[in-house]
Amino acid sequence: MYNNRMSMVIKFSIKHVLPISGFTSPIARNFVRLQNVCMYSSKATSSKNNVNNSFTDWETLSKKKKVSKAMKAYLERAKEHDEFMKRQQFEYNIGKRHLANMMGEDPETFTQKDVDRAIEYLFPSGIYDPAARPLLKPPEEVFPARKAAEFDEAGRPHHFLFYTGKPNFFKLLYDAAENIQVLHQYQDKVIRRKVTPDPNVSLDLNASVWLTKDQLEQMLVEGLNDLEYDNFKLVMERLVSLPYSYRYKEFIEKYRKSLSTQKFALEIPKPSYDENGCAIVTTYECLRKKARGDVTIKSPGTGKITINGQDLTYFEDTQPREQVIFPLIFTGMQDKVDVIANIEGGGPSGQSGAIRWGIAWGLRSFVDKSMLEAMQVAGLLTRDHRRRERKKPGQPGARKKPTWKKR
Amino acid sequence: MLSRNIRFLSRRYSQALTFRTSEASPTQQNENQIGLFYTMNNDLCKQLFSHGGLPKSFTKQAKTFTETALMVRHPALDVINCIKATDLNKPAVRYVLYGEKGTGKSLTLAHLLHFAYEDGFLIVHIPWVSEWLRRVPRHKEMSNSQSREGLVDIPLDAAAWLLHFKMQNQVLLKSGDLKISQEYVWSKREKTDAGAPLAELVEHGITRVKYACDVIDVLIKEIKLLSNSKKCKTFVAIDGFNSFFYPLTRLRTTTKKKVTPEEVSLTAPFMNITKNDWSNGVIVLTTDQLAVPADRQENYLPKYLLYQKGFEHLDPFVPVEIGRYTEREFMSCANYYRDRLWLRGPPELESELKLTSACNPYDFMELCAPL
Numbered sequence A: 001m002y003n004n005r006m007s008m009v010i011k012f013s014i015k016h017v018l019p020i021s022g023f024t025s026p027i028a029r030n031f032v033r034l035q036n037v038c039m040y041s042s043k044a045t046s047s048k049n050n051v052n053n054s055f056t057d058w059e060t061l062s063k064k065k066k067v068s069k070a071m072k073a074y075l076e077r078a079k080e081h082d083e084f085m086k087r088q089q090f091e092y093n094i095g096k097r098h099l100a101n102m103m104g105e106d107p108e109t110f111t112q113k114d115v116d117r118a119i120e121y122l123f124p125s126g127i128y129d130p131a132a133r134p135l136l137k138p139p140e141e142v143f144p145a146r147k148a149a150e151f152d153e154a155g156r157p158h159h160f161l162f163y164t165g166k167p168n169f170f171k172l173l174y175d176a177a178e179n180i181q182v183l184h185q186y187q188d189k190v191i192r193r194k195v196t197p198d199p200n201v202s203l204d205l206n207a208s209v210w211l212t213k214d215q216l217e218q219m220l221v222e223g224l225n226d227l228e229y230d231n232f233k234l235v236m237e238r239l240v241s242l243p244y245s246y247r248y249k250e251f252i253e254k255y256r257k258s259l260s261t262q263k264f265a266l267e268i269p270k271p272s273y274d275e276n277g278c279a280i281v282t283t284y285e286c287l288r289k290k291a292r293g294d295v296t297i298k299s300p301g302t303g304k305i306t307i308n309g310q311d312l313t314y315f316e317d318t319q320p321r322e323q324v325i326f327p328l329i330f331t332g333m334q335d336k337v338d339v340i341a342n343i344e345g346g347g348p349s350g351q352s353g354a355i356r357w358g359i360a361w362g363l364r365s366f367v368d369k370s371m372l373e374a375m376q377v378a379g380l381l382t383r384d385h386r387r388r389e390r391k392k393p394g395q396p397g398a399r400k401k402p403t404w405k406k407r
Numbered sequence B: 001m002l003s004r005n006i007r008f009l010s011r012r013y014s015q016a017l018t019f020r021t022s023e024a025s026p027t028q029q030n031e032n033q034i035g036l037f038y039t040m041n042n043d044l045c046k047q048l049f050s051h052g053g054l055p056k057s058f059t060k061q062a063k064t065f066t067e068t069a070l071m072v073r074h075p076a077l078d079v080i081n082c083i084k085a086t087d088l089n090k091p092a093v094r095y096v097l098y099g100e101k102g103t104g105k106s107l108t109l110a111h112l113l114h115f116a117y118e119d120g121f122l123i124v125h126i127p128w129v130s131e132w133l134r135r136v137p138r139h140k141e142m143s144n145s146q147s148r149e150g151l152v153d154i155p156l157d158a159a160a161w162l163l164h165f166k167m168q169n170q171v172l173l174k175s176g177d178l179k180i181s182q183e184y185v186w187s188k189r190e191k192t193d194a195g196a197p198l199a200e201l202v203e204h205g206i207t208r209v210k211y212a213c214d215v216i217d218v219l220i221k222e223i224k225l226l227s228n229s230k231k232c233k234t235f236v237a238i239d240g241f242n243s244f245f246y247p248l249t250r251l252r253t254t255t256k257k258k259v260t261p262e263e264v265s266l267t268a269p270f271m272n273i274t275k276n277d278w279s280n281g282v283i284v285l286t287t288d289q290l291a292v293p294a295d296r297q298e299n300y301l302p303k304y305l306l307y308q309k310g311f312e313h314l315d316p317f318v319p320v321e322i323g324r325y326t327e328r329e330f331m332s333c334a335n336y337y338r339d340r341l342w343l344r345g346p347p348e349l350e351s352e353l354k355l356t357s358a359c360n361p362y363d364f365m366e367l368c369a370p371l
Helices: A002-040 A047-061 A069-102 A113-121 A167-193 A213-220 A226-241 A246-254 A320-331 A348-366 A368-377 B003-020 B042-049 B055-067 B074-083 B105-118 B155-167 B170-175 B198-207 B210-226 B243-245 B267-273 B302-314 B328-339 B347-355 B361-368
Strands: A206-208 A256-258 A279-288 A289-299 A304-308 A337-346 B037-040 B066-071 B093-098 B122-126 B234-239 B281-286 B318-321
Touching: A047 B066, A069 A113, A069 B170, A206 A226, A213 A226, A213 B302, A226 A246, A246 A256, A279 A348, A289 A348, A304 A320, A320 A348, A320 A368, A320 B347, A337 B198, A348 A368, B003 B328, B037 B042, B042 B105, B042 B155, B042 B198, B055 B066, B055 B361, B066 B328, B074 B093, B074 B105, B093 B105, B093 B302, B105 B122, B105 B234, B105 B281, B122 B155, B122 B210, B155 B170, B155 B198, B155 B210, B170 B198, B198 B210, B198 B243, B210 B234, B210 B243, B210 B267, B243 B267, B243 B302, B328 B361, B347 B361
Parallel strands: A304 A337, B093 B281, B093 B318, B122 B234, B234 B281
Antiparallel strands: A206 A256, A279 A289, A289 A337, B037 B066
8 A cells, every 4th residue: 555655656756857857958058048038128027926916917907998919918928827837836846745755854844955855866867967867946947937028008118229129239239329428528527627537547358358249149138140249349349448438347347258267376275384494285186087196396496306206217208208397397497396296097198197287286386477377378277187088889999980891 | 601611610619628528548537527528439439349339329329420429427437447446366356337228338338348448458248148149030040059968059149259359359369479278179170279379269260150159168268268377358348248147038949949048058158257266357247127028127226137146146246337317417418419410409408308308318319319
């Protein structure tokens, strides 16, 4: 009896868990993008409560005679969606309770965190992409909120640029142009006062770039063509070129994306000092291919390199030796530091690559900022994550195909 | 063209002082010349090393540079000073040169040979033992020994060595002071009389290749006798000596039986001459990882390479380690390569090459070749 019930429960839960997992992944991926609707479209409603509140109004509204056709269609769609969401919410709650029962926990205090844990435990999945694994999420997370009506019940749009077809984009251009005008006026005023602009407060744009077309499209929730994107850049450049553009810093920053921030600069470890006053930095987990090891750098030193107790002759070939000395030569520290490396696993090329990365990573503590940037550009601070590719059945190697022979 | 030559010449002589020494005689060299190159006379070089003795890659480079320049290094000077200070009436002293691959054991030996030649030694020099025991060309002449049962002769190699011996000692052999102590009968018709010059014995081995191995056996015995009786002083130099003690050679008899080094008739005489039961002689040997197969190359120390047997055979000996280049030697060598226009490019090149080659002379040479 108990078994039977249990199996029913599992059946039920699978039925409810898996279908969602089946088709949510694309939606979930779009979710982030669609969230922007709420943030940037002027009249969008975001939260679920809002949707529900307005839903109660719509029934009374629809009874009124003076409703445009567009509004009618919209209301119908909204109603449908609302019912769908209600149904999903109900199913989600039931699924959650079942999961709680299966896990032997209290369904009332069963949180979303517990749900994720339970799913991971009950439906272990080896699928590579996390987005494709089974999941049970609240429906408002899985199904994005819709754009709310952009017009009132009489069919009159809220947005003054509604009839351009791309109100958000043209609003942006409009704002930019207005800002330019304001800045011109300000400049005139300053000139009249005979004050020179302070060069210290000027806008620094070296660390960021304009949003790409895709990013801008995501932000505005509107498709753009190339010409429109060019116009956007043109207007923004014009705005930026003005001497007092820093007054609209916030507006400009919104449409710029900062280049990859140099995180490594912030996390540079402070060297520890031994009894002789030598600065020591040890980098653990120097990995490349199958090689694992750690590298210690001592400064000041004489350029002695020790690898597993031997000197550089640990590597017999020239290529791995060059790999190891490259960061030292590049930074010009070959006579200033000692290197001690312990490395195991893999072959010469992997081991030398790991040591090279370890030395470069450790040298960050001993070089100045410009050299650090040069090292970054030279690729010394980049981990090489490539691994051996597996051999495929039916062909002689990972990519190599059998010799093609006509017959 | 002319201006270019002048430019090259002026460059050469502007740097000449830093890496070259004009002291071409090893007997006169001293501590001041350490790390400097001296040029060997071409005729002398031909006489001493025409049948081997210099490593192949070095010969090639010397040909490119149109001169044979050797670096005066510390171990060689040490050994020379020791030899100079030795009382030759005492039993022969054995020096064993050892070191990592490519550090210049053979070239140090060549330097010592030059010294021995200048100092008037009778030279008994094997350029590379493995040439006999481990190198098997398609047609290696082999036969069973006539005189000694169960041994294998390699007559062609033996004859070649006799030629080498004759070439190296032509001055001493010509003088005719060296006489044979007893009569040797090779066959019914052929014999070498007692009192005949040593050169005749050598000549016999070269012309009658069949008896070359036996001739060597006799020759070594005679050389020992001559040295003991103070007729000459002898310098024995054997490169890759540890090859005699590796359990197997790569030779096979006609019955496909594997041959051990003891079964090669050439082994016995050279074992004989490396004992210290004779006087008026100097013995310099090298132990080399490259003389034995890869399974015995883990370490470069003589005790490992010589096995227990060889170590006991040589005990007591003077070990001489040949190390890598020191800072000064390295810079001198780099300057020499620059002078020969073998190395070009910015001066930072040296520091990188130094790290990459780890100051190993052979590695440095190989790295510079394509630059």
